[in-house]
Amino acid sequence: xxxxxxxTILDLILKDRTNYAKGGLGLGLxxxxxxxxSKFGPGGGKRRLVAEAVKVYIEMDPDNLTAYRKNLEKEIxxxxxxFYKGRCSELLSSLDCPNYLTRxxxxxxxxxxRIRELLHTTSKEKLLDVVRSELLVAxxxxxxxxxxxxxxxxxxxxxxxxxxLYRLYMPCGHTSLVHIANIVRDFITNKGSGIxxxxxxxxxxxxxxxxxxxxxxxxxxxxxxGLVDNLLILHTRCYNTVESAFQGSPLFHKALKEAFExxxxxxxxxxxxxxxxxxxxxxxxxxxxxxxGMTSExxxxxxxxxxxxxxxxxxxxxxxxxxxxxxxxxxxxxxSKSMEMExxxxxxxxxxxxxxxxxxxxxxxxDAKNVSQINKKFQIYLTKRSEMKHKLG
Numbered sequence: 367x368x369x370x371x372x373x374t375i376l377d378l379i380l381k382d383r384t385n386y387a388k389g390g391l392g393l394g395l396x397x398x399x400x401x402x403x404s405k406f407g408p409g410g411g412k413r414r415l416v417a418e419a420v421k422v423y424i425e426m427d428p429d430n431l432t433a434y435r436k437n438l439e440k441e442i443x444x445x446x447x448x449f450y451k452g453r454c455s456e457l458l459s460s461l462d463c464p465n466y467l468t469r470x471x472x473x474x475x476x477x478x479x480r481i482r483e484l485l486h487t488t489s490k491e492k493l494l495d496v497v498r499s500e501l502l503v504a505x506x507x508x509x510x511x512x513x514x515x516x517x518x519x520x521x522x523x524x525x526x527x528x529x530x531l532y533r534l535y536m537p538c539g540h541t542s543l544v545h546i547a548n549i550v551r552d553f554i555t556n557k558g559s560g561i562x563x564x565x566x567x568x569x570x571x572x573x574x575x576x577x578x579x580x581x582x583x584x585x586x587x588x589x590x591x592g593l594v595d596n597l598l599i600l601h602t603r604c605y606n607t608v609e610s611a612f613q614g615s616p617l618f619h620k621a622l623k624e625a626f627e628x629x630x631x632x633x634x635x636x637x638x639x640x641x642x643x644x645x646x647x648x649x650x651x652x653x654x655x656x657x658x659g660m661t662s663e664x665x666x667x668x669x670x671x672x673x674x675x676x677x678x679x680x681x682x683x684x685x686x687x688x689x690x691x692x693x694x695x696x697x698x699x700x701x702s703k704s705m706e707m708e709x710x711x712x713x714x715x716x717x718x719x720x721x722x723x724x725x726x727x728x729x730x731x732x733d734a735k736n737v738s739q740i741n742k743k744f745q746i747y748l749t750k751r752s753e754m755k756h757k758l759g
Contacts, residue, residue, distance in 0.1 A: 368437055371419055375438065376445050378416050379480070383449055386476050417484050424486055431486065439489050443496050446477075450500035458505060462514040464527040470501045471530055498538050506535075506545055516546060520553045523603065528611035536613075543617055550612075551621035554604050558597065558629030565593040565634050587645070590637065591656070594646040598671050601626065605674075626678040643676055644688035651692075651708065652701045666710060673714045682719060686727070689715075693730055705731070 426433035453473070457466055477497050481490050502509070510516045519527050535542045568589050604622055612618040630639040650657045650665060650672075657665045679685055696702040708731060716724040 368423075368433075371422065372438055372441055375416055375419050376441060378412070379442065379484070380445065380449065382413075382480065383476075387453060387473075413483050420484055420486070431488065434486060439485075439492070442485070442489070443492060446493055446496045447500055450497050451504075454501050454505060457501075458508060458512070463509060463512050463516070464514055464519065464524065464530075466509055466512070467527065467530050467534060471534060473497065473501060474534070494537070498534075502534055503538050503542055506542060510546065510549060516549045517553055520550065520607070523607070525607065525611050528607065532612050532615070540617075543615070547615075547617050547621040550604075550608075550618060551625045554600070554622060554625035555628050557600055558625065559632075561593060561596045561600065562629070562632050562634065564596075565589050568592075569635060587649075589634070590642045590645055591649065593634065594642050594672075594675075597629070597675060598668075601675060602671060623678065626675070627680065630675060630678045631680060638684060639675075640679055640681060640685035641688050643672060643679075644685055644692060647672055647689065647711065648692040648696070651703055651711065652696055653703050655703065657703060662704075662707070665707060669707075669711055670714065673711075673718060676715075677718050682723065686723065690727060690730065693727065697730065 420434075420438065423434040423438045424431060431439075450473070457469055461469060474494065474497055477493060478490075481487075481493060485493070516528075516531065518524075519531070531546065532543075535546060569586070604625075608614065608618045608622050633639065634642070647669070649655045650668065657668075660668075676682070676685060693708070696708075702708055712724050712727050712731065715727070
């Protein structure tokens with residue numbers, strides 16, 4: 367009796383899945399008039415019968431659910447695995463990555479609805495794990511690298527599809543997410559390397575234009591500026607993707623960090639990234655520099671993004687040498703756009719690297735402040751002395 371009841375339930379669930387996969391509404395399309403039920407929806411009459419049959423197993427042992435788990439749940443899980451193994455092969459034969467993920471998400475939602483209407487709540491995670499295993503995990507490499515795969519989704523900034531990708535694989539475990547994070551890391555590394563190669567190409571074109579056969583040892587300021595600007599754009603875009611589509615996952619922040627550490631470890635001929643970042647910062651902080659026309663908020667925002675790139679440098683002391691040299695020139699020649707902005711930059715560097723890293727730089731600012739105060743006092747003294755001489759005659 368139980369075996370026949372189990373077989374009937376399995377058959378009806380299979381028909382429900384098959385009809386849904388063909389674009390139907392499930393049991394409501396199995397040769398019976400559709401009815402509407404507040405709990406069971408379209409086809410509710412048929413589904414209600416299945417739910418009542420399942421309830422028979424539950425009520426045999428409501429505390430331990432022994433009969434339900436041994437005689438019904440076990441068989442449902444096996445049938446579910448078989449169905450979605452075939453379903454996966456069918457979808458992979460006809461769909462690209464984003465459409466496959468959309469269909470997989472719809473299938474998971476249909477199973478969730480089926481669980482709510484037909485099965486005991488304790489079956490939820492077990493059954494969904496089986497579906498995810500067959501639809502997502504078993505062929506993950508093929509899914510992620512098929513036409514319009516993850517690389518292309520990242521290239522075209524397909525945030526909705528990337529969000530769906532993360533939502534689907536997040537419950538599948540750490541290993542599944544590592545595969546995706548590795549692709550993200552490779553994408554960022556490749557894009558960053560492309561930016562560096564474009565800058566090298568620009569230098570080489572200028573070299574050949576001047577008929578100079580030796581490798582260039584000096585990179586034009588415009589090339590350095592453009593390279594850093596492009597890296598800032600790439601970083602902002604990728605950071606926003608990690609924060610939004612990948613929900614700020616530490617694993618994906620790690621992928622972002624690893625990629626940019628590789629990118630900023632490169633140089634353009636003899637010019638290091640430390641020098642280029644320091645040069646960009648100097649151009650922002652000097653009078654009549656690239657920050658001309660910016661509000662203080664806009665300038666602070668760009669500086670924050672530059673400091674974010676600086677944090678990926680392995681040799682931060684090399685950057686500090688260039689920064690101190692540029693700072694000394696700004697202070698001695700009165701080229702600094704704003705002492706307040708200088709202090710903001712130092713504060714950001716101190717926050718990123720600690721007080722020891724910025725101690726010499728802070729000393730330079732303190733000395734400049736003291737000199738300024740002494741000069742003001744001396745000017746006041748000269749003014750008073752001149753007034754005294756005028757009075758005396």
